[in-house]
Amino acid sequence: xxxxxxxxxxxxxxxxxxxxxxxxxxxxxxxxxxxxxxxxxxxxxxxxxxxxxxxxxxxxxxxxxxxxxxxxxxxxxxxxxxxxxxxxxxxxxxxxxxxxxxxxxxxxxxxxxxxxxxxxxxxxxxxxxxxxxxxxxxxxxxxxxxxxxxxxxxxxxxxxxxxxxxxxxxxxxxxxxxxxxxxxxxxxxxxxxxxxxxxxxxxxxxxxxxxxxxxxxxxxxxxxxxxxxxxxxxxxxxxxxxxxxxxxxxxxxxxxxxxxxxxxxxxxxxxxxxxxxxxxxxxxxxxxxxxxxxxxxxxxxxxxxxxxxxxxxxxxxxxxxxxxxxxxxxxxxxxxxxxxxxxxxxxxxxxxxxxxxxxxxxxxxxxxxxxxxxxxxxxxxxxxxxxxxxxxxxxxxxxxxxxxxxxxxxxxxxxxxxxxxxxxxxxxxxxxxxxxxxxxxxxxxxxxxxxxxxxxxxxxxxxxxxxxxxxxxxxxxxxxxxxxxxxxxxxxxxxxxxxxxxxxxxxxxxxxxxxxxxxxxxxxxxxxxxxxxxxxxxxxxxxxx
Amino acid sequence: xxxxxxxxxxxxxxxxxxxxxxxxxxxxxxxxxxxxxxxxxxxxxxxxxxxxxxxxxxxxxxxxxxxxxxxxxxxxxxxxxxxxxxxxxxxxxxxxxxxxxxxxxxxxxxxxxxxxxxxxxxxxxxxxxxxxxxxxxxxxxxxxxxxxxxxxxxxxxxxxxxxxxxxxxxxxxxxxxxxxxxxxxxxxxxxxxxxxxxxxxxxxxxxxxxxxxxxxxxxxxxxxxxxxxxxxxxxxxxxxxxxxxxxxxxxxxxxxxxxxxxxxxxxxxxxxxxxxxxxxxxxxxxxxxxxxxxxxxxxxxxxxxxxxxxxxxxxxxxxxxxxxxxx
Numbered sequence: 001x002x003x004x005x006x007x008x009x010x011x012x013x014x015x016x017x018x019x020x021x022x023x024x025x026x027x028x029x030x031x032x033x034x035x036x037x038x039x040x041x042x043x044x045x046x047x048x049x050x051x052x053x054x055x056x057x058x059x060x061x062x063x064x065x066x067x068x069x070x071x072x073x074x075x076x077x078x079x080x081x082x083x084x085x086x087x088x089x090x091x092x093x094x095x096x097x098x099x100x101x102x103x104x105x106x107x108x109x110x111x112x113x114x115x116x117x118x119x120x121x122x123x124x125x126x127x128x129x130x131x132x133x134x135x136x137x138x139x140x141x142x143x144x145x146x147x148x149x150x151x152x153x154x155x156x157x158x159x160x161x162x163x164x165x166x167x168x169x170x171x172x173x174x175x176x177x178x179x180x181x182x183x184x185x186x187x188x189x190x191x192x193x194x195x196x197x198x199x200x201x202x203x204x205x206x207x208x209x210x211x212x213x214x215x216x217x218x219x220x221x222x223x224x225x226x227x228x229x230x231x232x233x234x235x236x237x238x239x240x241x242x243x244x245x246x247x248x249x250x251x252x253x254x255x256x257x258x259x260x261x262x263x264x265x266x267x268x269x270x271x272x273x274x275x276x277x278x279x280x281x282x283x284x285x286x287x288x289x290x291x292x293x294x295x296x297x298x299x300x301x302x303x304x305x306x307x308x309x310x311x312x313x314x315x316x317x318x319x320x321x322x323x324x325x326x327x328x329x330x331x332x333x334x335x336x337x338x339x340x341x342x343x344x345x346x347x348x349x350x351x352x353x354x355x356x357x358x359x360x361x362x363x364x365x366x367x368x369x370x371x372x373x374x375x376x377x378x379x380x381x382x383x384x385x386x387x388x389x390x391x392x393x394x395x396x397x398x399x400x401x402x403x404x405x406x407x408x409x410x411x412x413x414x415x416x417x418x419x420x421x422x423x424x425x426x427x428x429x430x431x432x433x434x435x436x437x438x439x440x441x442x443x444x445x446x447x448x449x450x451x452x453x454x455x456x457x458x459x460x461x462x463x464x465x466x467x468x469x470x471x472x473x474x475x476x477x478x479x480x481x482x483x484x485x486x487x488x489x490x491x492x493x494x495x496x497x498x499x500x501x502x503x504x505x506x507x508x509x510x511x512x513x514x515x516x517x518x519x520x521x522x523x524x525x526x527x528x529x530x531x532x533x534x535x536x537x538x539x540x541x542x543x544x545x
Numbered sequence: 546x547x548x549x550x551x552x553x554x555x556x557x558x559x560x561x562x563x564x565x566x567x568x569x570x571x572x573x574x575x576x577x578x579x580x581x582x583x584x585x586x587x588x589x590x591x592x593x594x595x596x597x598x599x600x601x602x603x604x605x606x607x608x609x610x611x612x613x614x615x616x617x618x619x620x621x622x623x624x625x626x627x628x629x630x631x632x633x634x635x636x637x638x639x640x641x642x643x644x645x646x647x648x649x650x651x652x653x654x655x656x657x658x659x660x661x662x663x664x665x666x667x668x669x670x671x672x673x674x675x676x677x678x679x680x681x682x683x684x685x686x687x688x689x690x691x692x693x694x695x696x697x698x699x700x701x702x703x704x705x706x707x708x709x710x711x712x713x714x715x716x717x718x719x720x721x722x723x724x725x726x727x728x729x730x731x732x733x734x735x736x737x738x739x740x741x742x743x744x745x746x747x748x749x750x751x752x753x754x755x756x757x758x759x760x761x762x763x764x765x766x767x768x769x770x771x772x773x774x775x776x777x778x779x780x781x782x783x784x785x786x787x788x789x790x791x792x793x794x795x796x797x798x799x800x801x802x803x804x805x806x807x808x809x810x811x812x813x814x815x816x817x818x819x820x821x822x823x824x825x826x827x828x829x830x831x832x833x834x835x836x837x838x839x840x841x842x843x844x845x846x847x848x849x850x851x852x853x854x855x856x857x858x859x860x861x862x863x864x865x866x867x868x869x870x871x872x
Contacts, residue, residue: 050821052585052629060585132600137583140593189630209639210813211713234712236811240695241711247703248710417826420581435588447590457591 041539042230043517044251045528046242050210050235055193056175057128060138063233066528070215070231071112072175072198075103075122075157077531080523082335082439084169085531087223088117088176088199089157098164098479103157103172109222111178112203119151124179134187142171164477166484167442175200201226201535211235227519227538243512246274252514253527258322261510274512280326282333282524285394285434285504287311287382288423292454292462295429296376302360304499308346309353310405316397317505320390324510328503330492335524337441340489345496354405364406371406379408383422383431386413391432394504423460431460432504439525441488446472448501449491463500516540553850557843561836565618566611568835572828573607582627582826614829623836624829628822633833636818641800641837643713644807644814646727648799650735655742662743663750667758670751679748686744693740694809697733708732711811734810738803749791753784782856789852796845800837 051064056072059065069077075089086092089103109117129136129143145165150158161168178197182190196204201223202215213233217226234251236242246254256264261278264270289298289307297303317325329345330337358364362371362378371378382398384391395411402409409430414422422428437444447458450472454462468491475487495501513520519538523530527537579601580594605613614624623633662682666675702710714726757763757780766776804816815834822830853860 052825060583060587130596132597135579135583135597135600137580137589137593137597138585138587140596141588141590144590144592144596193630208813209636210643210817211811234811235813236711237808237817238811241698241809241811244695244698244703245710248706250710250712415824416586417575417577417581420586421578424578424581438588444588447588453591455591456594458588 037541038538039225039227040229040541041227041516042232043228043534043537043539044232044234045253046236046245046251047213047233048235048237048239048242051213053193054196054204054207055187055190056177056196056198057125057136057139058134058188058193060136067196067204067213067215067233068175068198069200069529069531070202070534071196071200071204072177073109073117073200074175075105075172076169077173078439078523078525080521080530080533082524087531089172092169094479096160098166098477099161101159101161101168103159105155105157106222107155109199110220111181111199112197112218113178113181115178115180117176117178117199118154119157120154121176121179122157123149123151124182125174125177128177128182128187129174139171139174142167164479166476166479167440170438170440170443173438201532202231205230221535223532223535226535228534231534246512246514249514252517254512256510256512258320258324258510261324262322264512270512273515275515276510276512277522278324278508278510279522280333280335280506280524281436281509281526282335282439282506283434283436284328284333284506285391285432286501287398287504288428288431288433288461288501289499290426290429290431290460290462291500292426292464294426294462295380296373297378297380298429300360301498302356303362304502305346305497306353306356306360306405307402308499308502309349309356310401310407311398311502311504312348312401313504314348316394320393320397321505321507324508325505326508327505331445331495331501331503332441332488332492333437333506333524336437336439337485337488337492340492343489343493343496346499350401350405357405362406369406370408377408378406379410380429381410381412383412383414383419383428385419385433386415390507395432426454426460426462428460433460441484442472442476445488445491446476449495461500463498465494465498465500468494468498550847550851553847557847560843561839564839565615565832565836568832569607569611569614569828572823572826572831573610575826577826579604610828614832623833626822626827626830628825628827628830633829636830637815637833637837640813640815640818643812644816645799647731647734647738647806647812647814648803650731651738651742652795652799654735654739655746658739659743659746660750662747663752664754666747666751667754670755679744679751682744682747685740688740690737690741690803691805691809694733694737694806697737698809701733711809713812734806734812737806737810746791749787750784753787754780757783785856786853786860789849789856792852793845793849796841796848800841 047063047066049061049063051059051061051067053059054064054067054071056068059068073088075087076084076092077087079085088106088109090106092101092103094101103122105117105119105122111117126143126146126149128134129139130146145161145163145168147160147162149160152158159168175198178192181192181197185191194207198204201218201221203218205214205216207213212235215231215233217229217231219225234245236245236251239255239257242251242254243256243260245251256276261276265276287307289304291298291304293299313327317323317327329339330343357371361373363373364370365372365377368377382395384395392411392413399409399411419431419433423431423433435444444458447453448461449459449463449465449468450457451459451464451469453459454464471487471491475484475491478484478487509526516539517537518540519536520527521530521533521536523533528534580589580597583597617624623637625632626636629636662678666678669675698710701708709730712730714723714730717723717726760783763776763779766779767773800815804820806812807814807816808820818830819834822834
């Protein structure tokens with residue numbers, strides 16, 4: 001897959017998202033004009049970047065994921081509130097003390113070419129993921145703990161895990177490939193990678209490079225024919241053009257910046273034509289403090305706590321994001337794990353930060369105004385991503401807050417492949433980055449915190465804490481949801497104390513949606529990345545709507 | 546003449562090899578890791594990376610990659626895009642027509658407006674109209690193309706709704722319909738690209754025409770009773786050389802693509818392809834595009850040299866003498 005920038009991730013996420021519980025103008029009304037057919041119409045949706053491939057297994061960028069979920073069909077999916085819901089699997093059950101997961105497939109499901117979908121296709125898709133030749137890096141995680149996969153009959157898939165594996169279902173959000181078609185072709189260069197055939201609610205129609213991908217509703221979809229006839233995904237590379245295309249009526253959805261949000265939500269001419277929506281996305285920003293002793297600052301948890309107290313995250317959200325964001329009070333998005341009422345998140349407190357730094361031995365040198373310890377000045381470099389203005393803005397605000405405390409923070413801007421390489425090697429002191437968890441509390445958190453992930457994984461901070469390691473493992477094996485939640489609450493609390501990463505904030509996704517569009521439900525993952533979501537979307541068949 | 550051409554073509558081969566090597570080297574100096582490419586920027590674990598270790602070992606080093614790429618090129622194969630696996634030639638071929646069409650239109654628009662403008666300025670130098678016109682063109686030249694693009698979009702597509710905002714049209718039922726739709730879509734980006742060219746070419750034309758109009762031979766020709774029309778034919782012939790020189794800069798630009806205009810108007814052209822390929826470190830496509838523009842630069846110069854020979858007997862005798870000397 002292509003290297004993707006952080007802002008790319010964020011932008012696609014922004015673009016992938018529609019409607020929220022916290023709409024600021026009245027949400028679009030469900031229901032069409034009386035007498036008019038509820039079916040029909042075209043929904044035009046902008047994508048900032050183009051997918052590299054539409055192979056469900058090797059696809060790892062967000063536009064490809066979006067298309068895969070529409071053309072393909074997975075065993076399970078997540079609903080508006082991120083609960084796991086059935087899709088191709090009618091039902092499933094855990095047995096064998098949580099080691100065996102059995103799926104029962106829906107009867108009579110067919111691929112778009114008419115060929116029936118069976119458990120053999122599920123097995124085939126799984127085997128393509130674990131075949132190293134296919135480099136399906138993003139899909140591998142949930143399948144590596146699988147010991148064996150059996151298909152006792154056409155409609156049953158039995159997955160045996162090497163140990164009880166609580167996050168197991170997440171991996172099965174993977175769309176199922178048609179074995180009968182791929183088997184005859186080279187997997188990585190197959191023509192179906194650019195013209196996919198699945199069993200999902202939309203059929204693939206065309207992909208015009210640099211221009212658009214067109215999908216048409218699948219009238220035979222087992223879950224019912226989608227209301228919209230045509231779904232057009234247009235590639236519009238810039239944010240400004242996307243917004244103007246919405247204003248010109250060429251597309252039905254556009255994300256907005258906080259400044260645009262402020263301007264347009266007050267404009268009655270705009271709100272007459274468009275519903276404005278905002279919600280908290282799963283994407284969050286964090287700073288990783290390299291805590292492996294390679295620098296004299298951040299292996300000390302007191303210093304890391306002082307940094308968290310020094311950063312004025314609230315002020316940043318208020319002034320720069322125009323209040324359109326939320327300072328993280330835990331490492332979990334509220335939709336993934338509701339905030340712990342007993343937690344006391346660190347808030348901006350420069351005096352407490354100064355006291356902690358003094359206590360840690362970093363004393364202010366009155367001559368230079370810098371803190372020093374054993375003669376060494378408190379001077380470090382924060383790596384940031386060069387492609388996002390928000391990254392630069394936040395780091396400048398942070399730089400000023402730290403300067404007042406006698407800390408000299410330099411900022412180094414890198415493009416995403418370069419930043420990624422430095423993070424991967426641990427070749428940094430502090431780095432500002434961001435990520436999107438998928439829905440299970442284990443996701444992202446295990447990778448960022450478990451000590452096994454320091455080399456080769458995503459534990460960029462080089463953080464190692466035996467207690468957190470043990471709880472992360474417990475969280476993976478605990479099948480009981482209550483015990484699991486308790487486990488992740490403990491992790492959240494200890495991370496708040498130790499601050500290997502300082503979680504900054506969740507920016508709100510801000511968007512405008514044509515009032516022609518009705519019937520959509522909100523989700524933290526967006527309009528399309530949820531189920532049934534876009535199947536229920538309707539276009540009002542009345543001119544001037 | 547033939548010997549001269551062969552010599553010119555052969556001398557460009559080392560240049561092309563050098564350009565491909567340089568492009569390759571620069572791209573390989575940038576941080577680039579297959580794990581990062583495969584992850585798509587998303588989440589993965591240390592265990593997943595370990596699982597793919599056998600594949601990582603198969604990855605070739607830069608020198609081996611250049612060698613296999615070069616060998617393929619000798620067979621006329623530009624390789625496959627690392628990003629989406631399509632043949633590079635096909636990837637470029639899908640973007641090239643848009644850029645060619647857009648740039649050709651803008652060159653026509655630039656010359657169509659600027660040359661008459663220059664001629665007018667040259668025939669009445671220093672008049673108020675001449676001064677105002679020049680000031681206007683300089684002003685347009687100074688507007689950054691992204692600002693011009695956004696303003697044009699705001700007015701003609703959003704407020705007035707006369708023209709489509711962005712993208713390229715569907716194929717219409719009739720050829721005429723397709724042409725009209727295409728013209729409507731390309732009008733704003735073409736104007737946007739022409740804005741900065743007008744001032745440049747108009748100044749060029751004005752200076753060239755002025756010097757030609759002031760030349761003695763014209764007065765002599767007119768005095769000998771040549772009609773105004775036939776005399777102006779002499780003017781054009783005498784100003785041809787500088788315009789041909791200008792052509793050398795225009796030909797490679799035709800396929801070069803404009804990143805900003807293509808981005809803002811969502812045109813699937815070469816400029817946008819360049820940008821996304823560099824971001825993805827998709828070196829087969831980047832090297833392919835670089836080679837294409839290198840070939841065009843060299844071809845542009847060759848074309849100009851040949852045209853010089855055609856239009857100017859003085860240059861013709863000079864160059865051919867030199868080439869017979871060398872032989």
